[in-house]
Amino acid sequence: MLKPAEKKKLADKARELREKIIEVTYTCGGAHVGGAFSQHDILVALYYKYLKIDPKRPQWPERDRFVLSKGHGGIGHAVILGDKGYFDEALLDDFNKTGSPFGMHLDRLKVPGVDTSTGSLGHGFPMAVGIALGARLQGKKFRTYCMVGDGECHEGSVWEAAMAGGHYKVTNLTLFVDRNGFCLDGDTEEIMTLEPLDAKFEAFGWRALTIDGHDFAQIDEAILTSQAEKERPVVIIANTIKGKGVDFMEGQTAWHYGGLDDQMKEKALKSIRGK
Ligand SMILES: Cc1ncc(C[n+]2csc(CCOP(=O)(O)OP(=O)(O)O)c2C)c(N)n1
Secondary structure: OOOHHHHHHHHHHHHHHHHHHHHHHHHHOOEOHHHHHHHHHHHHHHHHHHOOOOOOOOOOOOOOEEEEOOHHHHHHHHHHHHHHOOOOHHHHHHOOOOOOOOOOOOOOOOOOOOOOOOOOOOOHHHHHHHHHHHHHHOOOOOOEEEEEEOHHHHOHHHHHHHHHHHHOOOOOEEEEEEEOOEOOOOEHHHHOOOOOHHHHHHHOOOEEEEEEOOOHHHHHHHHHHHHHOOOOOEEEEEEOOOOOOOOOOOOOHHHHOEOOOHHHHHHHHHHHHOO
16 A cells, blocks of 8 residues: 555655646647647656666566556656656657657657657557566566557557467456547547457457546556566556646636647646646
């Protein structure tokens, strides 16, 4: 169980890094900020509690792996990697500018700490299944964590990976679905029904857990459950809010991607700070 002090530490870190995401979105002129905020609390829990990693040795062979299959959330991932010390955070001032190591989607050959290059939806999860299977074949103990978007689940390759993961019982993999209810241009259920999402994964041989993806205690419990499960791989369907933390972005399709002027930036920072 997550201790109150640990919960506070994670919540404080999440708030601090949401502010940083706003700063980078402001300087780079626009980014996929809505999805960066819905995925954010799970990434913070992983990077500040669960992942066995060493920022000084990004290629350490025994490290846990994290695959951000919804690669457009790269701005949020980059801010966390910078805070962890994988690179000089000042580099984020040029995020997505010509000559910068950071594109909108992170490149594993340019950004230390990134295990897979993603961005073309539907490809990260299959790679994560392959990484987990490879680890098993090589007798490696590391764990692979992967996050897909719910809109990303409209891609057929997500279901091929789910089928393979269920068949091969990749219990050394934890999958998260960032279930914010929106894809690029609207409500996932109107565009292409996903529900019942948990039953679909279960039919492919997975154990599905549903949680509030902004509640650190629930995130913690679900991750622990996934680590202990030895029969079926676990998918954690995390109900989240697109744009979480910034009042004028929350639940707004328009904030899938957006830029900020001076006024909007200040308003967003105030909202995150709660004042
Ligand atoms: C193969 C592919 N098709 C289209 C896109 C363009 N695209 C970027 S984000 C996105 C919507 C993804 O929705 P979701 O996975 O729910 O992302 P989130 O709401 O978490 O940001 C689309 C269609 C892409 N990156 N890759």
